[in-house]
Each structure stands twice: as C-alpha cells, then as structure tokens.
Amino acid sequence: MEPFRISLMLRSVYDTLPSPSNLHQWGLIEEPSCKLCGERGTMAHILSGCKVALTQGRHRWRHDKVLKHLAEILDIERRKKRPSTTEAKQIRFVREGDTGHATKSQQHFILDKGSEWNMRADIGKKLVFPECVHTTLRPDIVVWSQSSKMIVAIELTVPWEERCEEAYKRKKEKYTELMTTCRERGWKAWLFPVEVGCRGFPAQSLWRMLQAMGIVGKPRKTAVRQLGEAAERSSCWLWHSRDDLSWKPSADE
Ligand SMILES: [Zn+2]
Structure with a gap:
C-alpha cells in the first residue's frame, strides 16, 4: 500500500485526521462544520454520514467501486466448470487422504449444487431481477x-465500520420477503448481506459469503484484502475531496 493510504487508515482509526471537528478541538478553526452541509464535520460524518455527500452520489460511487470488484470475483467463480451431479457423486469414492474435488463437493458449496449459472450486478442501478419473481427490488448481485x-442474492453495504451489524440486519430484512417468494415458486434461494467497512475493514459476513460460494483458502484471503483496499482507496478519494463542492461521480475516471 502507498504510505499515505496506510497513514490515512491508521489516523482515521485513531481519529487524528484534520477533520473540521478535530481542527476545531485543536483550536485551529472557528467552526467545526462540514463544508458541504454545515453539520459537525467528524471523520464519520464526512466518510459516511453527510446527507449532501449522499445526495451527490459520493457514497454510491464508493459502493459501486467495491461492487464492481466483487462482481468480477464472483463472475470468475460462476463461470468455472463444475462436475455434473453424477460426477460429483463418483468423485466422493476416492482414496483416503486424497483431497481436491472430493473435499470440495463434500463441503456443499452453493455453486457446486447447480450448473449453467448466470449473473447480474446492479452497477449503474440497472439490475432487473431474474424472471422467477416479479419485483422492483434490486439486490446488488444476483447469481x-x-x-x-x-438463486443467490448478494447485497453489499460500505458503512462506517461500527455500523456493519446494523447494515446487515437492515438488508436482511429488506430482502427476506423476496427470498420467501422465490422459495414458494420452487426455487432454492440464498441471501447474503455483506459489508465492507468504509475504512477498509471487511465484516465476517463477507468471508462467509465467499466461502459459501466456493471461494476458499488463499483466493478468499486475497479477495477480502482487495475488497477492503477498494473501499479504503475510494474513502481516501472522498476524504481528499471533502471540500470540493462541485464533486462529480466521474471525478477520477
Ligand atoms: Zn456534511
């Protein structure tokens, strides 16, 4: 990681960044307010609480950066060739101590249970839910x-780290009915709300979802690290442009 990013991450955790709120506390400025909305400009406010930042699409922009990355990882996984159900059964009769496919199929990863997987991601708010159920809800990723x-629905949130659990519950609730409808129509349905904290710390829910989809071991570690970095990098960008009133989502592209 670049030194300035390590420094920003650490300083954000210990709240020693020159946010308006801190500058005010240190006696360096008169007003502790956020340049965008006038509320108290803490680090948490600037990176995840500011309503004006939200309206301008700053949070959505960061969310989509992480989402694109997650979609790429899952797209590679769902395209992998899988043993057919009969092959998978035969593979279980292997020598003792032999690993590989046998272990994999015994672990019952979701993608190993079916074949011909499709995927859609809600990048640019364009997702249409698969034809099995008519709904206006748009989870971030559907496989x-x-x-x-x-069917697997994945909903990503990039919240302030301390609010990961709250986000998980909220998203779970939001999609529960949709999942029930899928099941009533004879579909097997899984829902995974996942959170990547905006300072770069992914929640346990992300590890669990990757595992359930069959991304384990080193690839899972790498995926989690990269997704954390994507969130953190975007937060850095938002932090550095905190006073830029004319910020546009395409600013760094
Ligand atoms: Zn604000």
Missing part, C-alpha cells in the same frame, strides 16, 4: 441457475 432453479 442464478434457471435449469437448477437456484
């Missing part, structure tokens, strides 16, 4: 198999 009648 589904028409032939196996299986």
